[in-house]
Amino acid sequence: MTPFDFSIPINPSALTLEMLVAALGLGILILGIISPKGARSGLGWVSFLGLMGIIGVAITMWGQSGELLAGMYLLDNYALFWKITFMVAAALVILGNMRYVDKVGNQAEYYSLTIFATLGMMVMASAGDLMTLYLGLELMTIAFVILVCLRKTDNKSVEAGMKYILLAGMSSAVLLYGLSLLYGLTGSVIMLDISRIIAMQPVSPALVLALVMIIAGLGFKISAVPFHMWSPDVYEGAPTPVTSFLSMGSKAASFAIILRLFITALPGVWENWAMVIAILAGITIIIGNLVAMPQTNIKRLLAYSSIAQAGYIMVGMVTASEAGIKGVMFYAFLYVFATAGAFTVAAYFYNVTGSDELKDYAGLSQRSPLMAAVMLVALLSMAGIPPLAGFVGKFYLFKTIVDGYLWLVFIGLIMSMVSVYYYLRVALVMYRDEPKDPSPINVSGPVTVTLILTMLVTLIIGIYPGPLSEVVNSAAHSFFLH
């Protein structure tokens, strides 16, 4: 092969999903340019229906597997499951927040960047080498930076954007250091090759340094303690739909890539690191839940709760087994629905009242029974109360570590109980307190659909987890076939 040989055999149909999403994002941007200002609120529907169509295509691709470009891009059920999760998250965020976005303005930018962020996540889920990983990560991060400061006239939003871009840049730099050390040690950026070469070498100090840096860099993205400082400020300042997409999409994508990187590229090494991840998970669960307790702003409360949730998901990474991967994917999927429900309520509430303060939620059950019910179900699911999906998710996660990490199981159980306290505090305010302004809140059609959908999915997965569990099993199984 000559250095300038362009004829690398590549099958374009394998990239159908990515191309469709990219085309959708570009299409929205072009529609935004050519349509008059008044017609731009229709872009939300275009993006929603487009995403639903692509999800449909994705489901037909279930079971496909392969490698593109000598392992640079991996296609399997694992990647496909994550891609569907990201697109579902994006679709829910878009459907539930159209009016909020109309109020902010810049619809074309908002919708196209949301879709490009989704594209970045999808590239991450399929990444088979370090460059593709980084490319997807940056595509997602840069789209998010713009989304976070979309409310240009709001100082908090701009501040959040500044914080996010600085910390995202720093974490990317740390991650890149780690990745370049890994490349220096093995001479390859392809994960499958790296795993082969690493297996032949003894563990060197440089490898330890690379691992520490990669864990730190990706720890920022999943906001694991002690890399979580940015998330409450950014979550509070960002427009609420962006916050919700950030807390489910960006986190899920980072988990997808962490699992791929550590289990595919560093299989023999990872076992030595299980304790580090277990300790990080424990600290993250403890700090996230404890700091969430005194919060009075609903977005900050949800931010800290999402830090704690990241801790729970990390538990599934400890064993790096098929069961652990299954737990991570299962939990991430239902976490998308719980988060979408809670944040859609918060965004709609802000739209009507202009407040994110918990005390203003007083009497929400009288003003809008649906919103209060959805918030309650979402929060209880995150707390892991039995009939809801969160319980099953936590069960799958903690089941994998009962042998050997019993202390972590206890931390998880105790902190889940602690978390019930602050989740129920929200419920108390909504159901017990009398509203200051008793006027009912009329929930618009698309928001009603989003809310009912998230609530139903949370309930159904909780009562009948079988089908999703099987899908996730098959996805986790495909992970080890490369």
Next chain:
Amino acid sequence: MSDWAGVFIFFTVALVFGAGGILTSFLIQPRRANPVKMEEYECGVPTIGPTWVQFRTSYFLYALLFVIFDVETIYLYPWAVRFNNMQIFTFIEMIIFIFILIVGLWYAWKEGALEWK
């Protein structure tokens, strides 16, 4: 000696080179200030007016737009070199690439990034 020793030596030399210069000048410099010494020397001309001025964001926008064409050139050049023996697929691929860049430029134009206000 492993390959990494070279990196280590390089790093050490870089450190010594930088720190050594500062240290030497610190040791042998005359410490008496005089008007000539306080003048700018090879650092440009004396400033007029306040030096903390704001730059127009338009400069930044132009720089960003420049990047569009910059990136285009990087990828177009190797493509153009091999233009004669190329599959139709590669040709279409590049058209799509240029189209994406043009959408970016179109967007910036429409948003008024090319106007000097």
